[in-house]
Amino acid sequence: MKITDIRVIVTCPGRNFVSVKIVTDEGLHGVGDATLNGRELAVATYLTEHVVPTLIGRDPHRIEDIWQYLYRGAYWRRGPVTMAAIAAIDTALWDIKAKAAGMPLYQLLGGASRDRLLVYSHAQGTTIEEAVENFGRKHELGYRAIRAQTGLPGMPHVYGTGPYSVTNDADLDAMPREEVWSTSKYLNYIPGLFEALRRTYGWDVELLHDSHHRLTPIEAARLGKDLEPYRLFWLEDAVAAEHQEGFRLIRQHTTTPLAVGEVFNTIWDARLLISEQLIDYIRMTTVHAGGVTPMRKIADFAAIYNVRTGAHGAMDMSPICLGANAHLGMWAPNYGILEYAGYSEEMLEVFPHAWRFEKGDLYPGEAHGHGVDINEELAAKYPYKRAYLPVNRLEDGTLWHW
Template sequence: MSDGTPQMQVEGSARDRQIVSARVIVTCPGRNFVTLRIETRSGIVGLGDATLNGRELAVASYLQDHVVPNLIGRDAGRIEDLWQFLYRGAYWRRGPVTMSAIAAVDVALWDIVAKLAKLPLYQMLGGRSREGALVYGHANGRDIAETSDEVRRYIEKGFLAVRAQCAVPGLPKTYGIAVGAKAYEPAESELPLETAWSTSKYLQIVPKLFEQLRVDHGNDIELLHDGHHRMTPIEAARLARDLEPYRLFWLEDATPAENQRSFEIIRRHSVTPLAVGEVFNSIWDCKHLISEQLIDYIRTTIVHAGGITHVRRLADFAGLHQVRTGFHGATDLSPVTMGAALHFDSWVPNFGIQEWMFHSQETEDVFPHDYFFRDGRLFCGESPGHGVSIDEKLAARYPYSPRQLPVARLPDGSMWDW
């Protein structure tokens, strides 16, 4: 079809597919989520996630005030045309707020079209390339021994891949380390929490952590680590080289990638696989990284990069250069994004791995879904659409709660990348 709708029969007339309502739902069942609900004249409802951690209301306003009025009366089946309208028509292109809003519309439309066709979303993309998506969980601890114990617990749960983070001695608070028995959630205060950072201390502890993890757990488990953009390119190169003996699945976000050529320095010095991209919003953020094969995994998410329509182009481009997907999947993405991502993971030929953090029970109740975990993999369901819905009455019991991500400072007080 010339308008970009998947090339299979979509049931109903254009009138049936006409968008009659679109509204934004903001809820906080343990953490804040922004959901877009689109309904057609025939009563089919599609959901899209528009959550942007710490800046949720900016996207909610962009959607409600600027996007929703442009949706009413349009054909939900014209996915490509609507994507181009929202992207090109805005003039002020890209950026996390705009692209998260576009993503919410796009995913909701794919959900609607798949439901109209009475098919699971992955079938609309071209069918399965695999049965389930390999996922990795997050193990962390206050020291190496505690982190190793946590890795063991994930292995016992059936995980085949685990990301490991360890507190840095001498720092009062370290990224990725949970407080008490709670799951790690960085956005924990109404105003940004100021944390301290020392790259030199960090570079001393991380190789020791992975040396011990290989001793304790052998070579069969896949191990990952997140540098969270905190190193300079040459510091990242040093860490990547130091970690080579422990055969990481990947080193993530080793250095900020605004300057994409920074990764050339890391590549020159190490063969540790590299992943980056959870903060990217378009293919242009990673064009050089991919075309020059400076990374091995692209982590750009459906929710922050314009939805399925745009991320599909990005994944195809990555596949041409032997770069695989590794979608961000922390708790700042609602189950709506996870459901859509798993359908995408099931289809995309150059799939690598999917991040998965456990949502709170409150979140699970607000967003019923049909995906499930088994033997180290997540499996999308066979329901029409992406398989995730929302209990609006329950969502209304959890009002928005202001939360922002932390910031980081060096020992001398200088601002640093958190």
């Protein structure tokens, strides 16, 4: 079997997605996700100009060799653009291999470790009352785990509480929206959200919360301690994790479970966090961590230290990424949970899929491969729109982590 064609497809059915479709001389094809939110064309160009020409004619079954070729062979390793490009190729190759084997991807990885995948959704509001009400709507849909966020009194929309967060414009004149943040107001206010949620919905639903890298280690330790009475499933991205050692301080002061990793690109970004058991969940995801090949290794490494998986699954990762994450979760013995933010009807039409959501769980399906494809004709009807994630500043104007 030989690779005869690789197409890079950029489409915007509500959000920009970058996909790769690898075609073989035996009629099989596979697809992978290469989306990097706000920098989509950087990845598309990297693929088109630097990756695709090197792979035509290669054997698609040599997945590990191709992965090493793209990672080690480039010399300038790692980084979000490189790893998203590698991820798309790798995921598409696993899709082809599983199709050639006549089985769903999770079977090829070693078979199922469970019958279904617990997932979590999002509930937010500009006030605690609004967030509690929206939480109830998700609970009624069957979600047994829900991430809750609330706005802060007297402040504009903050992370996860306002309208659709990505700015885009058909005339290509969109600029990043700037938000305002106050850590002191946040730390004083946020425990009240979880007190209200427990009072309203009891203890049979899992509560999650995302600080989006905005705290210092001692601030994160204080928040984790303040949230202990409400028994969170996890506190996510409490600090900017480039400084892995900062988690030692957090761990010393709170028993609230910690999750991190959505912006990580390789196992080296999480090695210390995992080996010292400074986190409880690793949130690396297929499209940003280099594909299925490294995600298998990351899951195995994490299992040694009792760290479970909790793959990032926001809407800016395409349904292809969700499909790959679901099959990895079906296999991984240390699976914890999977983020499922949901997709619009237009997105799901562009990406026909085998996975399904039912009563708080995701089922990857039994289609051969990872079970997701792309409708190229329909994708072409949704042209790319330049888009940005917001930028965040403190109240005095200092640029801060978004």
